Amino acid sequence: MSTTVAKALSLLNFFSEVEPELGLSELARRSGLDKATVHRMLVTMCDQGLLEQRGNARLYRLGAGVLRLARIRETAFPMTSVYQNSIDVLSSTIGETAHASLISGRILATIGISESNRGSRVSLVAGEILPMHSTASGLAFLAYAKPDFVERVLSEPLKGKTARTLTDPNVIRARLQEIRLTGYAEADQTNEDDVYGIAVPVFDADGAPGGAIAVATPAHRMTNDLRTKTIAALFREVEAVSSQMGGHPPSEFLQAVTRFTQSRA
Amino acid sequence: MSTTVAKALSLLNFFSEVEPELGLSELARRSGLDKATVHRMLVTMCDQGLLEQRGNARLYRLGAGVLRLARIRETAFPMTSVYQNSIDVLSSTIGETAHASLISGRILATIGISESNRGSRVSLVAGEILPMHSTASGLAFLAYAKPDFVERVLSEPLKGKTARTLTDPNVIRARLQEIRLTGYAEADQTNEDDVYGIAVPVFDADGAPGGAIAVATPAHRMTNDLRTKTIAALFREVEAVSSQMGGHPPSEFLQAVTRFTQSRA
DNA sequence: CTCTGTGGTTCATTATTATCACCATCGGTT
DNA sequence: AACCGATGGTGATAATAATGAACCACAGAG
Known part of the structure; x- marks a missing residue:
């Protein structure tokens, strides 16, 4: 769990059906990581499509990238x-x-x-x-x-x-x-x-x-x-x-x- | 693209319907990253469920984690x-x-x-x-x-x-x-x-x-x-x-x- | 107007990461 | 068998990227 990649990916586990959208502070609080750290991770994950930002809103949600990956896995x-x-x-x-x-x-x-x-x-x-x-x-x-x-x-x-x-x-x-x-x-x-x-x-x-x-x-x-x-x-x-x-x-x-x-x- | 998280996640883009399983060396070659670097990333991504190793085989494939994430996103x-x-x-x-x-x-x-x-x-x-x-x-x-x-x-x-x-x-x-x-x-x-x-x-x-x-x-x-x-x-x-x-x-x-x-x- | 929350940014310090060399193993060739 | 060129995987050190405190700007509540 000491690697940064693991820390970033562990943020994904906080998203669920009942909480499909989460904010920066919320994620920082739950993960115990610094707000700045979490922010940088969120930005890169958005950039990679795993997450996306709800238009004008500042909340983050799972991105279209997970749909694509799931589709690849499921067809294969x-x-x-x-x-x-x-x-x-x-x-x-x-x-x-x-x-x-x-x-x-x-x-x-x-x-x-x-x-x-x-x-x-x-x-x-x-x-x-x-x-x-x-x-x-x-x-x-x-x-x-x-x-x-x-x-x-x-x-x-x-x-x-x-x-x-x-x-x-x-x-x-x-x-x-x-x-x-x-x-x-x-x-x-x-x-x-x-x-x-x-x-x-x-x-x-x-x-x-x-x-x-x-x-x-x-x-x-x-x-x-x-x-x-x-x-x-x-x-x-x-x-x-x-x-x-x-x-x-x-x-x-x-x-x-x-x-x-x-x-x- | 300089962040390590981005580099790790970019590895996911090499998986496709026609190539659903990839090896360590292959991923290192395509990404241009060092073999050791890629290996560490793959291990942590396996640990987080985004990837998984085909039983005895050495190849890596997309893990059950992407199915879970996609399901959350799709239901929400x-x-x-x-x-x-x-x-x-x-x-x-x-x-x-x-x-x-x-x-x-x-x-x-x-x-x-x-x-x-x-x-x-x-x-x-x-x-x-x-x-x-x-x-x-x-x-x-x-x-x-x-x-x-x-x-x-x-x-x-x-x-x-x-x-x-x-x-x-x-x-x-x-x-x-x-x-x-x-x-x-x-x-x-x-x-x-x-x-x-x-x-x-x-x-x-x-x-x-x-x-x-x-x-x-x-x-x-x-x-x-x-x-x-x-x-x-x-x-x-x-x-x-x-x-x-x-x-x-x-x-x-x-x-x-x-x-x-x-x-x- | 303050107070407290939010998302986001900056930058010096520090800890993680990249790189090289290496090892073990496998499969095909000579 | 010995060799070759692949493969997956590992460790130590140099280089780089991550960290975290303090900082904005903003928005809603009292």
């Missing part, structure tokens, strides 16, 4: 379309909100959402960053991530999002071991009150986790039946996604899936 | 969807390939393509950067851009893409004046042989040009009839796009449109 390596397909299936069959996330550097980024059409449902914001330790998706990813990646995450301070969030690294390590045995991760109100999440990792061609797909349910609505139904659906879709993108889940994961399906029969 | 300020709609209409009514581009920093980036379904048609690559001086879109944009922007573009060396490319700044300035009078720009094989482009600028809420929409036709197929038909369609769509996005074309442009429609009646 279609992933959002594949994931979107699967989470659409999930939300319609389960009747709850589903979402997909991909590892982006060291953070997990939501890249697809499919909300259920029920009146009461979990609502998510596009492009949100999922905490690794408190979300089902994060835990599912961590369980299969490289050990040094896991340790880097666990060495950082783990924010308690709710009263039930796991913040003890040792407890989390034990949890990851459980997840490796079952193949899926659960987050019962550990990231947000009243939200029960179940997630499954998605793997790339090298057997490394590339992200996760998940279903988020209002906690009070979760039953044992819905739980097994959701897990089965997630396993089905992770299989579909893997085959479409040439992913190769590790044998450890495939065995867990087999155990689950056999125990149901 | 939907533009690609609006543009896509218009160019779909264009390509189907005219029967030729249409595309849309947005200003991204100092470059014009293709963010939407709608190819015609004819056997012989102009084919475009997604995410391509359009030269300002040799494409119809570029000229249409320049004609309404701020003078200092125009001069900055014209002060750089202008590459002759074909035998017919305009490279003399003074000739181009005169051309921009003509475009302001007519409201549309034409590029008869000035960017690519056998390609005849017609473009119209799109304006944002402040009356500044934000991009362009264009129709590209195989040059041999262009007739006076097709020409006027295309221009009329472009004017219709730029009006549609403007109203949907709250754009405000300057009076100079609106007058040119009026002159065109009256001359047809």
Whole structure:
């Protein structure tokens, strides 16, 4: 994080669906960097198209450059379309909100959402960053991530999002071991009150986790039946996604899936 | 361009639909930067999610971070969807390939393509950067851009893409004046042989040009009839796009449109 | 009219960055 | 095998670019 490029790019993480425009002082405050420093970075990022200034207004927003880059990536390596397909299936069959996330550097980024059409449902914001330790998706990813990646995450301070969030690294390590045995991760109100999440990792061609797909349910609505139904659906879709993108889940994961399906029969 | 952040971000411009993955040495060569420098930049950009390394392979490609950023921008300020709609209409009514581009920093980036379904048609690559001086879109944009922007573009060396490319700044300035009078720009094989482009600028809420929409036709197929038909369609769509996005074309442009429609009646 | 916030600028100091040389590895040739 | 020319990647030092405090100008609130 000591490089200037990293500092500049980290400014991009402050933009979100709910705050798509930010001012100079605001960004300086949040990043902890000097106003002059931030200003220079913003100007160069505008110059490169990653950001742009709202006409007369002084606020900054994400620029057209990100649209172009995303388009290049998506035409060369279609992933959002594949994931979107699967989470659409999930939300319609389960009747709850589903979402997909991909590892982006060291953070997990939501890249697809499919909300259920029920009146009461979990609502998510596009492009949100999922905490690794408190979300089902994060835990599912961590369980299969490289050990040094896991340790880097666990060495950082783990924010308690709710009263039930796991913040003890040792407890989390034990949890990851459980997840490796079952193949899926659960987050019962550990990231947000009243939200029960179940997630499954998605793997790339090298057997490394590339992200996760998940279903988020209002906690009070979760039953044992819905739980097994959701897990089965997630396993089905992770299989579909893997085959479409040439992913190769590790044998450890495939065995867990087999155990689950056999125990149901 | 002297700042390190700009140098790092400029590396992103070497990725394209046809070359979605690039190696360290290749990027160093094209950028003219030192290998070690480029390597450090690539590592930090990977760390920030803008890039990622293809598993075991050494090549770098655009990361999931750009997908996330694009999603945030698109949900907050939907533009690609609006543009896509218009160019779909264009390509189907005219029967030729249409595309849309947005200003991204100092470059014009293709963010939407709608190819015609004819056997012989102009084919475009997604995410391509359009030269300002040799494409119809570029000229249409320049004609309404701020003078200092125009001069900055014209002060750089202008590459002759074909035998017919305009490279003399003074000739181009005169051309921009003509475009302001007519409201549309034409590029008869000035960017690519056998390609005849017609473009119209799109304006944002402040009356500044934000991009362009264009129709590209195989040059041999262009007739006076097709020409006027295309221009009329472009004017219709730029009006549609403007109203949907709250754009405000300057009076100079609106007058040119009026002159065109009256001359047809 | 002050007070406090904003976006933006300047410039001496300092810390980051660029550069060179280097190493390990791979694949094809001789 | 030995060689060659690529490749990706690494470290130390010289050179450069980043930093941060103080500074404007402006706008809205009291």
